[in-house]
Amino acid sequence: MSDRDTRHQQAMQKLKSRVDEKVAEATEQRGLLLVFTGNGKGKTTAAWGTVTRALGYGYRVGVVQFIKGLWECGERERLVEDPNLEVAIMATGFTWDTQNREADTRACHEVWAEAERMLADPGVYLVVLDEITYMLKFGYLDIATVTRALAKRPAEQTVIITGRNAHRELTAMADTVTEMQEVRHAFNSGVQARRGIDY
Template sequence: MSDRDTRHKASMQKLKARVDEKVANATEQRGLIIVNTGNGKGKTTAAWGTVTRALGYGYRVGVVQFIKGLWECGERNRLEDDPNLDIAIMATGFTWDTQNRAADTQACKEVWEDAARMLADPEVYLVVLDEITYMLKFGYLDIDTVREALKNRPREQTVIVTGRNAHRDIVAMADTVTDMQEVRHAFSDGIQARRGIDF
């Protein structure tokens, strides 16, 4: 065995020992709060990937879309017929298009009722609150309302919160936070969003 192979094997043995120790120490079983935030692309896409994973195991899943509801969504198109998936949509479109705070606030509160129902249901294994960060930022939803619903949800339920500028209280509650940072985005260079790739 060469010196490089010997060093590689020793390095992998140390890595395996560290990984095995972490696995052995992970003894708690419960649902999580996961936050996908940051100005990079892929927050909602990552959440839909987890939705697909949970549905693949036959779990019940709820998705609440607060911003992109009227926009085409390939993931939603593919999965919406699954009997274990419950989707609620704030059907006003992008807030920067509507420009109507009162109407957007009312629409947000109506779809939040669906979210609150899902968050209280012990049969729902995963809830995605897609783009809810904007609802908090614009003041359409009260942070205390959202925080209490997250805190009082069933123990086995996981919640994924997506959107830029996640509220500090939600980040503080979260078990896993991923901050997706933009390095380069085609749209900034005048390239249109592509069906089947971007939506």
């Protein structure tokens, strides 16, 4: 065995030892609060990937879409017929299109009622609150209302929150926070969003 191969084997043995140690320390079993935030692309896509994973194991999943609900969504179209998936959509779509605070607030509260029902249901394994960060930023929802529902949810339930500028109280209570960072986005160079790739 060459010196390089020997060094590689030793490095991998050390790495395996560290990984095995972390796995052995992870003894707690419960649902998680995950926050996917940042100005980069892929937050909702990552959430739908986890939805697909949970459905693959036969778990019940609830998705609440606060912003992009009326827009085409290939993941939703593919999965919507799964009997274990429930999707609630805010009826107004993009709030910057409606420009009507009263109507948007009313629509937000209507779909939030569906979210609260899902968050209280011990049979729902995963709940996705897609783009809820905007509802908090625009003042359509109160942060205390959201954090209270999250804190009271069943212990085995996992929640994914997506959207830019996640409220500091959400990131503080989250188990995992992932920030998507934009390095370059084709849309900013005049390239249209592509069906089956971007939505």
